Amino acid sequence: MKTIGYAAHSSDAHMVPYHFERRALRNNDVAIEILYSGICHSDLHTVNGDWGPQPYPLVPGHEIVGQVIETGPDVTGYKVGDKVAVGCMVDSCQQCDQCHNHEEQYCRNGMTPTYGAPDRISGEITQGGYSKHIVVREEFVLRVPDALDMPRVAPILCAGITTYSPLKTWNVKQGSRVGVIGLGGLGHMAVKLAAAMGAEVTVISRSNAKAEEAKSSGATGMLVSTDAEAMKKATASFDLILDTVPVKHNVDTYTPLLDIDGTLVIVGQVGPLEESMTIPLIMGRRRVAGSLIGGIKETQEVLDFCAEHNIHPECQMINADEINDAYAHLKKGDIAHRFVIDMASLSL
Template sequence: MKTIGYAAHSADTPLVPYTFERRGLRADDVAIDILYCGVCHSDLHTARGDWAGTVYPNIPGHEIVGRVTAVGPDVSKFAVGDTVAVGCMVDSCQDCDRCHDDEEQYCRNGFTATYNSPDRITGDNTLGGYSKHVIVREAFVLRVPATLDVSRVAPLLCAGITTYSPLRTWNVGKGSRVGVVGMGGLGHMAIKLAVGLGAHVTVISRSPSKEADASELGADAFLISSDKAAMKAARNSFDLIVDTVPVKHDLNPYMPLLDVDGTLCLVGQVGPLEELVSVPLIMGRRRVAGSLIGGIAETQEVLDFCGRMNILPECEMIRMDEINTAFERMEKADVRYRFVIDMSSLEVPDAA
């Protein structure tokens, strides 16, 4: 299938229109017309070569919502016309213990990412959702609840599941005390989801100006991390802190905030952190952990949960040709709280 997307051709050039061929439909494949695609910090990092291994031309995008246009003969869960979604993965080995336990994100043989990853059959580099069409193995396609506004669903496929998974792993529910560090694309979803699960949620921020926004998102409390007295008073008051900060930073101020057996879970920064002092960990049996998205079953779970609770990200809709400006704004944290591309703004080649 001939289609079009926006691709980065090098680390230091803007994304531009790029015509390419999607693979033919395999027996267990679903063909999807993309309606909306979310914009993630990972897209920016990959396109600009901040992480090793970017293959160019690179088409980012792993928060995909679309409509089924065709299915392979072995497909049983989806039909033409269904509204569906695709997240950060499009395949895994399906044979290892992690895959059997619905944790394909930890596949022992490595999952196939939605973009910038070798296809398991052809070896061709995968190209993501900044495009008009995509073809995905049925096992990695998700159903979108009819109750949700499809124009705002896309960020649930990465920002949503990335913050939902640690909340479920550490059994957050009614009475849980959850702190959220960082209030961007990930952080605002962590707040909404933790509130939806019944937790008492506190936003931890250096900026007092964000208190009103935190309250609007549903947070119960606001803790200014630069206020030494307030931080001292808040010691031992959290069961879980979800740290969504996407850059190198210091964890030491947050560790005393955890109660005994409390956990600080990193979901933002991929890379180095400031040196960690072990005393608060040892003295309170506290933990620093990490979490990577979630499996397909858990991603469907968060979609269904959001459908029941009417939880949606806060989005700013953009045209496809505004992506480079969106990247620049995202670097400056100038978005509330997630960009979503309206793919109707991207014209399909005549020969498609």
């Protein structure tokens, strides 16, 4: 299948139009016309080579929403015209204990990311959602509930599941005290989801510049991390903190905010953290943990949860030729929303 996308050809992350071929459908494949594709901060890190060398040319994008245009003969769950989505992975071994436990992201044999990795069968490099079409095996296709607004669904596939999964894992419920560090793409979804679960949510930020955005997303409080007095007063006041900061930082600033047995979960930074002290952990039986997206079953669950609670990410729609401008904003970290590419702006 001939298609077009936007690709990076080197680590300068400058995206340009790119014509390429999608694979012919296998028996269990679904072909999708991509209508909307979200831009994630990890796209920027990946194409920049921040996480290691990349197999350029590379088409990023793992927040994909579209409609089915063709199915393989063995596909039973989808038909032409269905509203569907694809997230951060497109395959796994389907045989190990983790796959059987619906946690394909932790596949013992390695899950296949939506872009930048060898296809499990052919070995060709997967290409992502900044394109007009994608072909994905049926087990990794998700259904978009009718109650959701299609143009605003895409960020749920990464920002949504990345924050929903730890909220579920650490049993956030009515009355839970949740802190969210940072109010970007991940952070604002964390606030919305935790608030819908009944939690008391506080945004933790270096300034109160995003106080209105925090409140409108469902936060009941704003804690300024550069205010030493306020931080001292907030000691031991959270059961769970989601750390969405996507760069190297020091968690010592935040661990004293956890109550006894509280957990800080890192969902933003992939890579090194600054050297930290164990004293706040030891003195409060506190924990620092990590979490990677979620499995397919849980990703469908967050889509359904968002439909039930009328939760939509804050999105700014852009045309494909504005991708590089969006990347420039991501580098500055000055937005509390997600950029979403309207693929109608990209013609073959």
